[in-house]
Amino acid sequence: MDTPRKKISIAGAGPVGALLAVMLGKKGYKVDLFESRPDSRKTSVYQGKSINLALSDRGWLALKAIGLDEDIRQHAIPMYCRVMHDIKGNLTQQPYGSDNQAIWSVSRAGINEQLISLAEKEPLVDVHFDHRLTELNFEDASSRYSTDGHNIKHHQSDLLFGADGAFSKVRRLAQELPRQRMSYSLEYMPQSYVELSISANKDGSHKLEKNALHIWPRKDFMLIALPNTDGSFTCTLFMNHEGELSFQTLNTQEIVTKFFEDNFMDALALLDNPIENFLGKSASPLCLVHVYPWIINNKVGLVGDAAHAMVPFYGQGMNCGFEDCRILNELIDEYDHNWDHILSAYQQERKPNCDAIIELAKRNFVEMSDLAGDENFLLRKKIEAKFHTMYPQIWVPLYAMVTFSPHITYSQALATGEIQKNIMDEIMKLPNIHQDWQQDHVYQLLHKLAVEKLEK
Numbered sequence: 071m072d073t074p075r076k077k078i079s080i081a082g083a084g085p086v087g088a089l090l091a092v093m094l095g096k097k098g099y100k101v102d103l104f105e106s107r108p109d110s111r112k113t114s115v116y117q118g119k120s121i122n123l124a125l126s127d128r129g130w131l132a133l134k135a136i137g138l139d140e141d142i143r144q145h146a147i148p149m150y151c152r153v154m155h156d157i158k159g160n161l162t163q164q165p166y167g168s169d170n171q172a173i174w175s176v177s178r179a180g181i182n183e184q185l186i187s188l189a190e191k192e193p194l195v196d197v198h199f200d201h202r203l204t205e206l207n208f209e210d211a212s213s214r215y216s217t218d219g220h221n222i223k224h225h226q227s228d229l230l231f232g233a234d235g236a237f238s239k240v241r242r243l244a245q246e247l248p249r250q251r252m253s254y255s256l257e258y259m260p261q262s263y264v265e266l267s268i269s270a271n272k273d274g275s276h277k278l279e280k281n282a283l284h285i286w287p288r289k290d291f292m293l294i295a296l297p298n299t300d301g302s303f304t305c306t307l308f309m310n311h312e313g314e315l316s317f318q319t320l321n322t323q324e325i326v327t328k329f330f331e332d333n334f335m336d337a338l339a340l341l342d343n344p345i346e347n348f349l350g351k352s353a354s355p356l357c358l359v360h361v362y363p364w365i366i367n368n369k370v371g372l373v374g375d376a377a378h379a380m381v382p383f384y385g386q387g388m389n390c391g392f393e394d395c396r397i398l399n400e401l402i403d404e405y406d407h408n409w410d411h412i413l414s415a416y417q418q419e420r421k422p423n424c425d426a427i428i429e430l431a432k433r434n435f436v437e438m439s440d441l442a443g444d445e446n447f448l449l450r451k452k453i454e455a456k457f458h459t460m461y462p463q464i465w466v467p468l469y470a471m472v473t474f475s476p477h478i479t480y481s482q483a484l485a486t487g488e489i490q491k492n493i494m495d496e497i498m499k500l501p502n503i504h505q506d507w508q509q510d511h512v513y514q515l516l517h518k519l520a521v522e523k524l525e526k
């Protein structure tokens with residue numbers, strides 16, 4: 071007779087917890103998924119953060135593992151390029167990849183709700199809304215939940231995953247364990263963000279190019295816009311939380327109006343009540359989390375933002391959390407349900423890779439907010455894209471490694487990206503590179519350097 075599968079609890083039914091519940095349910099585990107919030111499908115008010123986000127190949131691969139990719143794709147909009155809006159309203163386009171490669175704008179609530187509905191269809195998965203994890207025994211994975219602020223429910227399982235986001239309660243409880251050596255840091259970025267919107271035209275069409283991610287790069291701050299299927303755009307303004315030009319100093323109707331007029335003239339005409347909305351919202355912080363270990367007593371593990379919250383500038387937070395689930399799912403087969411081996415391999419494989427994407431995401435603010443409008447930077451990208459077309463086996467640009475190449479790990483992408491940067495620094499020093507960039511000698515040198523340095 072087969073040994074019965076473990077009982078597994080998951081705290082947090084965000085996108086990552088919900089995906090993990092589906093995967094574990096399909097593998098034959100009895101799963102209890104606990105979410106502190108009410109069911110957003112019933113309240114019709116989604117209380118999570120960020121209205122839409124960019125899904126890319128790492129996320130798609132994980133969704134494919136549970137057969138949900140095609141359903142999600144029907145409600146997603148491909149964004150094939152960045153469209154940069156300069157201060158005068160001139161537009162330039164930069165493709166994200168080659169051969170119609172795209173990142174996809176999806177509704178965060180939509181994908182979360184689809185995953186929860188799928189989890190509920192699994193016979194072995196139970197979803198409990200309005201259940202906030204408050205206590206956890208790290209010796210036997212038993213946990214307690216507050217159901218209405220007073221009532222406490224006890225739950226026994228063999229294993230518990232904390233998928234409860236950047237400010238994870240599971241992680242905080244682990245840090246308080248007397249003998250647990252837990253390294254931890256939470257770094258606030260100088261930038262915070264507010265979300266604004268551009269509504270659809272009367273006929274439901276989009277007011278800006280639909281199949282693109284729009285960026286208004288202004289060096290120390292930027293506005294971005296991602297399309298929604300109803301014809302609207304969700305826009306996010308990132309800027310310093312405090313300092314000379316910041317959320318703190320933009321505090322009157324007059325100052326904010328001048329700020330939008332000076333910096334986002336073309337967007338100002340399209341945004342829905344930007345001044346009132348800007349002043350009426352408090353800016354949300356952005357932070358990144360490093361923590362180690364992710365596994366405690368082989369009884370409790372961390373996944374998603376609870377293990378590796380990052381800033382959104384590479385559009386990878388959720389993709390990376392989905393990748394955690396995919397890797398766990400594969401390790402279950404590889405180690406034939408032996409959880410001591412699965413958990414240890416999961417931590418060993420994911421921790422360095424998540425450190426790498428946290429670092430890449432942090433650096434990418436500069437690329438998006440400043441360099442995206444810089445002539446030298448755009449030329450570098452064009453040369454790299456051309457070289458990639460000529461020698462796809464030798465050169466995959468960093469953005470494409472992270473976004474479109476799920477079989478290249480984040481750590482490999484970071485390391486290769488460093489070498490590529492040094493090579494491109496040399497190429498950009500060639501005399502007359504702005505005129506000669508299409509000439510053969512540029513690509514001959516690039517090939518020589520790439521073979522020498524990348525294939526070492």
Ligand SMILES: Cc1cc2nc3c(=O)[nH]c(=O)nc-3n(C[C@H](O)[C@H](O)[C@H](O)COP(=O)(O)OP(=O)(O)OC[C@H]3O[C@@H](n4cnc5c(N)ncnc54)[C@H](O)[C@@H]3O)c2cc1C
Pocket residue numbers: 081082083084085086087104105106107118119120122123124125201202203204233234235236238239240263306373374375376382384385386387388389390391
């Ligand atoms: C502005 C912005 C833009 C972003 N854009 C992108 C993007 O383009 N692409 C991308 O891939 N990622 C993006 N991200 C990141 C992405 O939103 C996160 O990485 C993703 O939501 C993480 O999912 P999660 O399930 O791990 O955590 P969360 O989404 O935070 O979900 C955690 C869940 O746990 C619940 N919970 C919390 N505490 C408890 C408790 N004690 N008990 C029970 N339940 C609890 C919460 O209610 C929540 O539902 C963006 C983030 C921001 C802020």
